Amino acid sequence: MDTAGQVRRQKPATAARMYDYYLGGIHNFPADREAADRVMEQFPMFPVIAQANRRFLGRAVEFLVGAGIRQFLDIGSGIPTEGNVHEIAQLAAPDSRVVYVDTDPVAVAESLELLEHNELATAIRGDLREPRAILDHPRLTKLLDFDQPVGLLLAAVLHFLSDDAEAYDCVGQLVDVLPEGSYLVISAAAAESFAPAGKQTQAVIDVYRQRTTTSAASRNHDEIQRFFGDLELVKPGLVWLHQWPDPTASSEFDDDPSRSGEWAGVAVKR
Numbered sequence: 153m154d155t156a157g158q159v160r161r162q163k164p165a166t167a168a169r170m171y172d173y174y175l176g177g178i179h180n181f182p183a184d185r186e187a188a189d190r191v192m193e194q195f196p197m198f199p200v201i202a203q204a205n206r207r208f209l210g211r212a213v214e215f216l217v218g219a220g221i222r223q224f225l226d227i228g229s230g231i232p233t234e235g236n237v238h239e240i241a242q243l244a245a246p247d248s249r250v251v252y253v254d255t256d257p258v259a260v261a262e263s264l265e266l267l268e269h270n271e272l273a274t275a276i277r278g279d280l281r282e283p284r285a286i287l288d289h290p291r292l293t294k295l296l297d298f299d300q301p302v303g304l305l306l307a308a309v310l311h312f313l314s315d316d317a318e319a320y321d322c323v324g325q326l327v328d329v330l331p332e333g334s335y336l337v338i339s340a341a342a343a344e345s346f347a348p349a350g351k352q353t354q355a356v357i358d359v360y361r362q363r364t365t366t367s368a369a370s371r372n373h374d375e376i377q378r379f380f381g382d383l384e385l386v387k388p389g390l391v392w393l394h395q396w397p398d399p400t401a402s403s404e405f406d407d408d409p410s411r412s413g414e415w416a417g418v419a420v421k422r
């Protein structure tokens with residue numbers, strides 16, 4: 153193996169690049185693929201869940217644009233892939249502004265490259281556990297106006313915050329600064345889907361804890377609903393990933409909706 157190959161092999165896996173691999177992307181290294189393969193040994197459904205999560209995110213963004221939202225703060229945005237938030241939002245409303253935030257340097261670098269000629273969207277490196285630093289980032293304050301409604305997107309990221317107190321506090325801090333008329337979008341790993349699998353779930357958590365710098369935890373319906381606090385969930389509420397916004401929509405999870413693996417919901421701040 154050449155030197156560059158050795159360096160790549162030594163890199164720990166990251167949640168962002170593992171997700172990219174589940175989605176069939178090319179921005180991942182051997183360590184990411186090995187870790188993701190270990191996860192898929194336990195839960196072969198992960199790539200299907202990842203695709204379903206992307207589709208939920210797309211539907212939620214379209215809904216927000218329809219509701220008049222023109223500013224998006226997407227935290228834990230991941231490596232760009234099909235159906236990026238700015239593409240969906242700006243197709244429907246070209247004046248939409250988007251700030252992507254991720255801890256992963258590859259996610260941020262790839263996003264910035266993609267957005268080179270897009271003056272209404274940017275990406276910054278930031279940690280959901282440090283909301284103030286995100287909100288004060290000069291590229292964010294240049295693009296987003298917190299006197300106008302904002303769509304805060306937390307898609308498939310909250311399960312990487314395993315400390316409950318910290319997770320609720322950080323989301324609370326972000327929601328506090330949102331003006332009225334803003335929306336919060338959440339999808340997050342469902343304990344109901346993974347808890348019954350006991351050992352398998354622990355094996356997946358161990359892969360993330362041992363091979364990435366990110367911890368992992370799933371939460372049940374009520375625990376995830378708590379993130380919305382006083383916000384008003386729009387219909388149909390917090391439902392299985394594929395059931396938002398239409399609980400009757402047919403999908404690959406029809407036999408057992410809990411196989412979609414995530415709870416998903418959208419709420420408005422009145």
Ligand SMILES: C[S@@+](CC[C@H](N)C(=O)[O-])C[C@H]1O[C@@H](n2cnc3c(N)ncnc32)[C@H](O)[C@@H]1O
Nearest residue numbers: 168171228229230254255256279280307308312
């Ligand atoms: C599963 S991906 C989800 C990507 C995208 N939001 C989606 O739904 O398709 C989770 C992303 O969250 C990022 N992430 C994990 N912990 C984070 C944190 N504390 N702050 C910001 N991003 C984080 C990871 O780097 C990864 O890119």
